[in-house]
Amino acid sequence: MRIIFHMDMDAFYAAVEQRDNPELQGLPVIIGGPSKRGVVSTASYEARPFGVHSAQPMAQALRRCPEAVVVKPRMSVYVEVSRQIMEVLHTFIPVIEPLSLDEAFMDMTGTENLFGPPVEAAMAIKDAIRAKTELSCSIGIGSNKFLAKLASDLDKPDGITLVPFGNEREFIAGLPIRKLWGVGPKSAERLENLDLMTIGDIAEADISWLRERLGKSYADHIHALANAQDARSVNPSRGRKSVGSETTLFDDIQGVEAVKKVFREQCESVARSLRKKNLRASGVRLKVRYSDTFKLSTRQGPLPEPSSDSMALYEAGCALMDTIDLESPIRLVGAAAFDLNDGDEPAQIDMFTTQDRRKTETLEKTLDAIEEKFGRKVLRASSVRKKD
């Protein structure tokens, strides 16, 4: 039997803001863009009783809770805190699959001799996270990923829930179908119309009857989950799908050349992160946000060969630029690398990429080492160096 933990930080962004700004403690805090057109990314527990929840339009949230304090998200801070949290988790176990900044699966199978029974281990993890970050989390424990994730949500905030081993089906049978992974409001409605109200109803439903009504793959999926079956393993490499960097600019920019200049810097930073993590990317994404409409536009394309070299990212990114509007005022430019492979994995060589190009990767690695020793921005490619 496996023992899977699901760690979920409590109202993560809001909790970080309340920690860093003590005057926000005890107040309803909403993290989200200040504009009325924005959406709620996190609501503190003080705001939730008013009916404020994440992904809600900001205007609606403020109608429900007019006294809420709206705080602009500070992503870089959350990323840093998240890194600390994942580091804490790694001190317990190497097999961690981060789902987002504030959630992760851990495969704790066979750790009883090290950390004691699962609930004790969960308490130790919570204490360690609190000691490092002053933040609380909830942990769900189950014999598979689905049960662990479902459990972490049952006693929030600051809780530990264990789905009893051997009695999983009974434990979840009474819960509403919305707790099933993959059942959103739309499919919930569909299931309720079939008189399937609880997880138990689905578990007991005849599988061929379900397949007829829901289609084979979806029926099989929720039927397995409802019977507490989920064979997916905790996959540490699934964690990271892309590495990105973006800047909101002080002044709007316009035109290909201006975008290229910022994009070049982003590629430098992305490539540096790739090398630091010993990854190579096979795809690059260009991202711009327009000032007038606030709309985000992205283009992505493959690299000729997997690389962690900024020029390779940059050139593949520039090739995408003629398919995107760069003449409207732009307030944000971002670059991201995706399709990531381990740097030690065999990588297909491209016929038309010259040996010189491959040398820039080596060169950049050397520059990394120099920067590591003497600090950032001692050396940069001449096209990136800013004029004094």
Place this chain on the structure above:
Amino acid sequence: MKIRISREDLSTELYKLQGVVSQRSTLAILSNALLEADGDTLTMHATDLDISVSTSCPCEVIESGRVTLQAKNLFDIVKNLEDGEIEIETEDNHWAKLQSGSVNCRIVGTHPDDFPQIPETTGLEMYPIATDHLLDMIDKTIFSISTEDARPNLTGAFFKLTDANTLLMVSTDGHRLSKIEANPEKFEASGSTPQQLRDGIIIPRKGLHELKRVVDVKGAELAFGLKDNNIVFKHGPLTLSVRLIDGSFPDFTQVLPKESDKKALVDKDVLQQALKFVSLFASPKTHNVRLALTDEGLELYATDPDRGEGLKVVPVEYTGPAVKAGYNFKYLLDVLSAVDGDEVTVEIIDTLSPTLVRDTTRDEMLFVVMPMRL
């Protein structure tokens, strides 16, 4: 329009349109075929705007005219009829009434004027070419055409009349390259050969694929011509126009490895089987298999943390220095299946350089596979 036509003839010709008609196009009309009856012939057209097919067969025209019908539907209906005569007659609302034996049906149609213009190819200067020779050139190259839209100029085969008046076909996706230079029967270059062909054109993969699908090796003569930015193939009643890919093909001569002394001679079937065996241990993500060449033999090796490791040594004739490199085994298998002879030569220069594979019986073609960085 009103015609009487043999079910078999109609079915045979409708089949030729099916590869081009699209089920999912945003332009609904492109899933249709245009049928034109005139004289004693029924002509059928289909297009996806990049590739157009026209074909015809004899029929009894009672009343000439045109109709546009959903091509796949029509083909399915005709396929499922019993052999015999079919009568098709258009109705006022552009629908068609179809009667055959005890079957009576009415098929939804649209206004024929909505159908896109089909390139006019009558009077075009055509160059005959032996069907089997052209198809062979396509077979040797089509598998290494890129499927990646990011490099549009690689998504077709490069086709060119060389200074030596031979025909060259080259394809590459950046990871491997196939090249064949042939002197096909029936083809003769002349002073009037268009400059466009001397410069080289890029024929998209789908066009070559369609040609393979609809051409009958034992059937009528094949000829090709160039019109505007299209290559036009004619084969009996069939005309296939394929819009060429804009852009220039990369200078592949730069990456072709020079002949070296590191040539290893291997039995093709033995190598193919060894690759298939060792690939059972290759990573499903990278498909990497390592080849190590010594005068003792060619050692194939693959490993994957979830599968273990596998090794097989096959005999070779080789006198060069020991050398090894890793490859995507699928690329090597693709090449071996394109080879006609019983033996191949493999030239591994070093871990990073292009590797040359040749069929010992056919000097006019060569294959290049890029290694993987290990």
